[in-house]
Amino acid sequence: QRKYGEPTAEALVESAMRHVDILDKHDYPDFKVSVKASEVFMAVDAYRLLAKEIDQPLHLGITEAGGLRGGTVKSAVGLGMLLYEGIGDTIRISLAADPVEEVKVGFEILKSLKLRTNGINFIACPSCSRQNFDVIGTMNSLEQRLEDVRTPMDVAVIGCIVNGPGEAREADVGLTGATPNNLIYVGGEPDHKVSNADFIDHLEQVIRERAAKIEAERARQEEEVILKSTG
Template identity: 55%
Template sequence: MSVRPYREIARRRSRQIHVGPVPVGGDAPVTVQTMTNTITADVAATVAQIRRMEEAGVDIVRVSCPDEAATEGLRDIVKQVSVPIIADIHFHYKRAIEAAEAGAACLRINPGNIGSAERVREVVRAAKDHGCSMRIGVNAGSLDKHLLEKYGEPNPEAMVESALEHAKILEDNDFREFKISVKASDVYLAVAAYEALAEACDYPLHLGITEAGGTRVGTVKSSIGMGWLLKKGIGDTIRVSLSADPVEEVKVGFDILKSLDLRHRGVRIVACPSCARQGFDVIKTVEILEERLAHIGTPVSLSILGCVVNGPGEARETDIGITGGGTLANEGSANKVYISGLAHHNVGNAEMIDHIVDLVEKKAAEIEAAKAAAESAATESAGTAAAE
């Protein structure tokens, strides 16, 4: 039995597909996606934005391909970035074929609005020929007319029926390398639709609360909706939809996964909200550290607590911790630094931030060195076994 069963998440069993080299579904980690908002035909601007996303750790990036200039630009974009690219296609089947030929790793389509059965077959043929997977994207705001007439409004049943209708079109063309999303801006509607879809099929699910809003409201809505589903084991890849810089979507996505212990990337900071007991300016310190540690992709945990009430306890659970040693009115008191949960040494306020950055960078380097050594030993062991 698990020591902490309340932390266990039993992932839904789904089949696995690939978006380029990135596995989605099955036992693969939950991946984080975002979407560019540059004009796709502007290759330089789009590549620059994708590279910022890559620095933030994004796994997959989607670009819109509404016209031929966009799919032509896509051909150059995929050559200049390292993450797999999904081409977002609506209505025009030729754009899907062009995107597959241009190097897209995945096509985001609705088979039902591509056109005739022959056009769908052409798109599937192009996907097979060029190794593309697909995503069926159902949105509560654009359900098929016959489903709205049948159900009277967007509801979970209508969304799931739409998803399964589109899935059958691909299945009838002997194509099963696809994932499905059933997004809504209403949290309850989206959650209910995903829960029902998870029961109805075994395809990987792309989670999202669509049109969630600006950074603050959108983060809250997305965290509630996707956190709700992820805790139940539902979801194989996520996109946080914010009316904000797409890089923020990546950061929030990883924060959601880190909060649920599903992915570990970068520095996880545990910090108090601060009060009159704080021995240093906690809020400003955290703000600066988040910026100065953003370049670290290695999982490292850091606790920043303003006083000794909860500081030592939180430090026991993190790689590095610091606890305020006095009050803002008494800044001469040294702050206590904890290493691997144990009190280690003191540091004053003036040098504290630089000192923490140095400790975290060294810890990250140690973790990476240990990881490289373990991988090297495993490779050497496998080689020895093969030789024998």
């Protein structure tokens, strides 16, 4: 504090390196280092500097990031920059919110950077007056109902035919709003129509069935690889 006058990235790194030196003197190389700061740019600069200094793993975080919404955005921006550059080995999301949300936010950050693929990747339109069903309500409901699904898969929820078919064709399961009935795509192909009445139960079932099929196919491929390597 005396040398730098205020917290800076350089001060954080100098302090961290003092502790690294102590561990070095004791010939103890198995540690990881964190230089979390609540200010996004300071944290990012500090981790960038530290990554040039040591080979040990770095534990990333924007500390005391704030409430659920603001803290999520800060964490995503800061950790996103670093992870995209290949800096960082473990992460912690610090929110003034339910710790369960911290884990969910961390997982979503890793998923959006394609560092983790487990779970459903939702593609959803923001909805507008052209929507044929309640896109936001459907998304909220599906996210909650399908939290337990660990299968890597894409699910598109698009309110009308402007973008629906294009997105649905790229997804494992796609719902596109249409008149008089909405259309469900499975495996990129138009599969069947559903009306707006109680379609969420049905959509959940279609997604779970598709997830089970993807898992079965994955297990079959793994078995094939094992058989080839042992045969």
